Amino acid sequence: MRLVIQDTYDDVSLWAAKYVKRRIIDFSPGPDNFFTLGLPTGSTPIGMYKKLVEFYKDGSLSFKYVKTFNMDEYVAIPRDHPESYHSFMWNNFFKHIDIDPQNAHILDGNAKDLIGECNAFEEKIKNAGGIRLFIGGIGPDGHIAFNEPGSSLVSRTRVKSLAQETILANARFFDNDLSQVPTQALTVGVGTVMDADEVMILITGAHKAFALHKAIEEGVNHMWTVSAFQQHPRTIFLCDEPATNELRVRTVKYFKGLMELHNKMLEEAV
Numbered sequence: 001m002r003l004v005i006q007d008t009y010d011d012v013s014l015w016a017a018k019y020v021k022r023r024i025i026d027f028s029p030g031p032d033n034f035f036t037l038g039l040p041t042g043s044t045p046i047g048m049y050k051k052l053v054e055f056y057k058d059g060s061l062s063f064k065y066v067k068t069f070n071m072d073e074y075v076a077i078p079r080d081h082p083e084s085y086h087s088f089m090w091n092n093f094f095k096h097i098d099i100d101p102q103n104a105h106i107l108d109g110n111a112k113d114l115i116g117e118c119n120a121f122e123e124k125i126k127n128a129g130g131i132r133l134f135i136g137g138i139g140p141d142g143h144i145a146f147n148e149p150g151s152s153l154v155s156r157t158r159v160k161s162l163a164q165e166t167i168l169a170n171a172r173f174f175d176n177d178l179s180q181v182p183t184q185a186l187t188v189g190v191g192t193v194m195d196a197d198e199v200m201i202l203i204t205g206a207h208k209a210f211a212l213h214k215a216i217e218e219g220v221n222h223m224w225t226v227s228a229f230q231q232h233p234r235t236i237f238l239c240d241e242p243a244t245n246e247l248r249v250r251t252v253k254y255f256k257g258l259m260e261l262h263n264k265m266l267e268e269a270v
Helices: 011-028 046-057 085-092 114-127 166-172 190-194 206-217 225-231 249-256 261-263
Strands: 001-008 035-040 066-070 072-074 133-137 158-161 186-187 199-201 235-240
Touching: 001 011, 001 261, 011 035, 011 046, 011 199, 046 085, 046 166, 066 114, 072 085, 085 158, 085 186, 114 158, 114 206, 133 206, 199 206, 199 225, 206 225, 206 235, 225 235
Parallel strands: 001 235, 035 066, 035 133, 133 199, 199 235
Antiparallel strands: 072 186, 158 186
């Protein structure tokens, strides 16, 4: 487990984008060798997506031979709804790069058979050779994707009923009209993400500080689902300074002392 601490949200976004770029380029993807990337939605990764778009536009990165798998999608809202995760991904990322739309996989929350859709998603990941790098964000309660407190730490992609706290928090995106807020979502499981070769979790802001403390300084606990990634052999927790507010001083000092090594991961392989 690595904890990479950056000063600001913008620094986190740039470091994350550089790491994604480095991993794709080092993989040397091609027509018979696609790099597979797991992706999140939400406000946290927007800065990273903007930087990745810049890399594409300056010619230093291509997504032509990249397959993506998104973490989640709401159930029963139109695909073109401004708050659907389809809309989010296309508006913030996919339409600005050279990815083949057939290689951008997002769960269909309007599928007639939702369980079948979830099972098919797992099969698509398997057929793609698994996820090389899965990127995620977390909520203030330590949930990742829609694996809310109490979720199984070996869960797979499934239909999930949303907690009332989540529904209330999401109301701001639906004109504060609770009747418009989705009450279910399709989500990858903690086990699905754990299967990835590598996981990078973005944690920014003081309101995520207690969750980061629970994620790395205490034991694995299904009430803080992000804590499961302590046990992944290649996890990077990437945070800004405000998110470290609840960490022990010695924890922060230890990981800041490793930043020279962490930054070497961004360097071009010789």
